[in-house]
Amino acid sequence: DTGVSQDPRHKITKRGQNVTFRCDPISEHNRLYWYRQTLGQGPEFLTYFQNEAQLEKSRLLSDRFSAERPKGSFSTLEIQRTEQGDSAMYLCASSPESLQFANTGELFFGEGSRLTVL
Amino acid sequence: TQLLEQSPQFLSIQEGENLTVYCNSSSVFSSLQWYRQEPGEGPVLLVTVVTGGEVKKLKRLTFQFGDARKDSSLHITAAQPGDTGLYLCAATYLEYGNKLVFGAGTILRVKS
Numbered sequence A: 001d002t003g004v005s006q007d008p009r010h011k012i013t014k015r016g017q018n019v020t021f022r023c024d025p026i027s028e029h030n031r032l033y034w035y036r037q038t039l040g041q042g043p044e045f046l047t048y049f050q051n052e053a054q055l056e057k058s059r060l061l062s063d064r065f066s067a068e069r070p071k072g073s074f075s076t077l078e079i080q081r082t083e084q085g086d087s088a089m090y091l092c093a094s095s096p097e098s099l100q101f102a103n104t105g106e107l108f109f110g111e112g113s114r115l116t117v118l
Numbered sequence B: 001t002q003l004l005e006q007s008p009q010f011l012s013i014q015e016g017e018n019l020t021v022y023c024n025s026s027s028v029f030s031s032l033q034w035y036r037q038e039p040g041e042g043p044v045l046l047v048t049v050v051t052g053g054e055v056k057k058l059k060r061l062t063f064q065f066g067d068a069r070k071d072s073s074l075h076i077t078a079a080q081p082g083d084t085g086l087y088l089c090a091a092t093y094l095e096y097g098n099k100l101v102f103g104a105g106t107i108l109r110v111k112s
Helices: A099-104
Strands: A005-007 A010-013 A019-024 A031-037 A044-050 A053-057 A065-068 A075-079 A088-095 A113-117 B004-007 B010-014 B019-025 B031-037 B044-049 B055-058 B061-065 B071-076 B085-092 B106-111
Touching (some): A031 A075, B004 B085, B010 B019, B031 B071, B044 B055, B044 B061, B071 B085
Parallel strands (some): A010 A113, B010 B106
Antiparallel strands (some): A031 A044, A031 A088, B019 B071, B031 B044, B031 B085, B055 B061
16 A cells, blocks of 8 residues: 555543654655644644655644654654643645645545544 | 635435535635545545636536636535545645645535
8 A cells, every 4th residue: 555654543542641643655755744633624734844844834733742754754743741622633644746746735645543632 | 714615514415416515715726626535534635626717527526616716616416325425625825835725624415
């Protein structure tokens, strides 16, 4: 399977714990995105990387959230001191760097990591 | 205020009926995509439109991009239970850089 993969698919944690999600993008894609989706809503942009550089962060990404892409391949999203409001589906997506795709912003999504904070 | 508004929010129809869902923006977009998402899965791209007035067809699905580049519609002919899912429109805007902004989606349920 050469699609975007995310791990874990489901995570249940207690409030105050830290959690980390991993995303492996399509191998030839240089851009990697994180989105958050709550029930009944569309995905909300969190942050994106071009190679290892984090180029943009949403105001939704509080200081409890940190994302990395150290070698320009896989990425991790860590949430510290989780709160019940962090419960959501965290989606990772990638896109190739070619000009055509960059202009149209087409994204290839993983299946998501569902977080439940008790 | 939501940048992209989708309507209706929820649609429940019988198999064989036709339907149209709408996506409207308060700003001109550079491009617009339609995605379909099933429960517990990530969105899957259906189509991309970039030219005002453009119409694209994908089997029983017809996508239209408004001339003013501020609206789009998705029309499904003879809906089938397999069409059930969340339909999301997503746009890129020059002023928002190279990221997709999503609408809240239309939940479609097709009953057999």
